[in-house]
Amino acid sequence: QVQLVESGGGLVQAGGSLRLSCESSGRTFDRNTMAWFRQAPAKEREFVAAHSASMVSTEYVDSVKGRFTISRDNAKKTVYLQMNSLKPEDTAVYFCAAGVPWKITTMTHKLEYDYWGQGTQVTVSS
Numbered sequence: 001q002v003q004l005v006e007s008g009g010g011l012v013q014a015g016g017s018l019r020l021s022c023e024s025s026g027r028t029f030d031r032n033t034m035a036w037f038r039q040a041p042a043k044e045r046e047f048v049a050a051h052s053a054s055m056v057s058t059e060y061v062d063s064v065k066g067r068f069t070i071s072r073d074n075a076k077k078t079v080y081l082q083m084n085s086l087k088p089e090d091t092a093v094y095f096c097a098a099g100v101p102w103k104i105t106t107m108t109h110k111l112e113y114d115y116w117g118q119g120t121q122v123t124v125s126s
Helices: none
Strands: 005-006 011-013 018-024 033-039 047-050 058-060 068-073 080-083 092-099 120-125
Touching: 005 092, 018 033, 018 092, 018 120, 033 068, 047 080, 047 092, 058 068, 058 080
Parallel strands: 011 120
Antiparallel strands: 005 018, 018 080, 033 047, 033 092, 047 058, 068 080, 092 120
16 A cells, blocks of 8 residues: 655765665655664564654654654655664664554554565675
8 A cells, every 4th residue: 555665775875874765655644653773684573763744743762863863755755764884783684664553652663564675785894
């Protein structure tokens, strides 16, 4: 029902910046909770950031606070992740996710999201 397409990944040096974009085909984008997760090789997919649909609320994993910013443009049905001061440990495939607010009790839990993008690779060199 909903398709998500990420873009903006790439290779950067430590300290650099990237902006990821995720465009949604969902007609009710403005009522979806949107989030970013990431997964490094041989590791579990982990929460990065989320933006509530109905509430002016955002959440971030501690390791990216102060460096990453999640935002959304409902007119463009797009969610963004601005990543500054990138570190080698940020290297991972980044996934966009969408969920239904009334089904989500905790925005940081990946199992609570219904739709996922294909992922975009972010590589940070030292």
